[in-house]
Amino acid sequence: MDKQPENDVLEAFAATGTPLLLSGGQGTTWVVGDIVLKPVGNIAETLYVADVMESIVENGFRVARPIKTVEGKWLYKNWCAYNRIDGEHVKARWDEKIELCKAFHKALSAYLKPEYLDKETNRYAVADRIAWQELPIKVNEKIMPVLEKLENLLRPIQVTNQLIHGDFTGNILFHEGQLPAVIDFVAYWRPANYAIAIMIADAIVWEGADESIFDLVSDIPEIVQLIIRAEIGRIMQLDGLLKEEGIDKLGEAEDHEKLIGILSSRNR
DSSP states (O other): OOOOOOHHHHHHTTOOSOOEEOSSTTSOOEEETTEEEEEOSOHHHHHHHHHHHHHOOOSSOEEOOEEOOTTSOSOBTTEEEEEOOOOBOOSOOHHHHHHHHHHHHHHHTTSOOOGGGGGOOSHHHHHHHHHTTSSOOOOOTTTHHHHHHHHTTOOOOOOOOEEEETTOTTOEEBOTTSOOEEOSOOEEEEOHHHHHHHHHHHHHHHHOOOGGGGGGGTTSTTHHHHHHHHHHHHHHHHHHHHHHHOOOOGGGGGGGHHHHHHHHHHOO
């Protein structure tokens, strides 16, 4: 866990009060009154995301807007700031979340590909490229059998890429009387419906949704192939976690067997 922001950081963003550590995430985000402070890893990514979140037109959703320093900059000493937004995470409600995802990505379709994306080498970027067969699978032998099942289901598809939120599932907030909110935007350059595919995969593997959730996305072209790629990406992230941080969660690959069986039966 990173240390809390110092007084000069609070002053830079005109934040007053005592910083409180927000629960969840990576344990590095702090809230001071109505301001959320986050440490910055990738500067290019942070600047790009701030520009998008400042300019995106809210139509069917809310977003947390970035806050500039008193000097008019997005960063101060590797910290950035956003408005705190009302809401909480809610399980299920997949029909609403899918419609929210569509609305959010319609708004994102106006943006250009960020230049920094192709230079990324973290585990998420590597997993994404492997999922889309832009890199070969090189993985710990413990999870190779699971990945081989998915690899055997892959077939070519024709898609159009755009800016998407690559981790949509856990970054939705609901608040009574207000539109749902989208937070913690993570930029990827993939088909808009890939964001929905990742959400469907997460719903079944992580939140216990059953196969009936496929009824909500039956009208989406190539949805099964998109979910297959989403699954490869999620499992490859387990391999990357071990390589980058030495944390072994490879056993979680077995949690994907149920969905792999569903995908195999639906892959026509």
